[in-house]
Amino acid sequence: MGICASCLGLNRHSSQDGDLDRILDSEQPSYGATDDSRHAHPDEHELSRERQVLDRITARAADQMIDIQHPSYIEL
Incomplete structure (x- = not known):
């Protein structure tokens, strides 16, 4: 049960939020998203x-x- 709770974020500590902020950058579009304004x-x-x-x-x-x-x- 603890594994499911940790995957759902129920047992997340505040120290882990900083780790996610470094990985998930709000300035970058999501994987597969199209943002034509930046690219030629x-x-x-x-x-x-x-x-x-x-x-x-x-x-x-x-x-x-x-x-x-x-x-x-x-046929066999």
């Missing part, structure tokens, strides 16, 4: 080039795939 937008030419490279990698990987079929129980 990528160049359309660069995005196109990256898509072409990814398409080539995907096509090469698809050519290397080997289909494996599992025998059904009826």
Whole structure:
């Protein structure tokens, strides 16, 4: 029960709050959040080039795939 209480923050001491403040910075956006005001937008030419490279990698990987079929129980 003590483990659950500590995970929920019920047994948190005031000394632990300072540790969390250093880890969780309110000035930084959350992981995965988009904040376009700070970052420059990528160049359309660069995005196109990256898509072409990814398409080539995907096509090469698809050519290397080997289909494996599992025998059904009826055939056994």
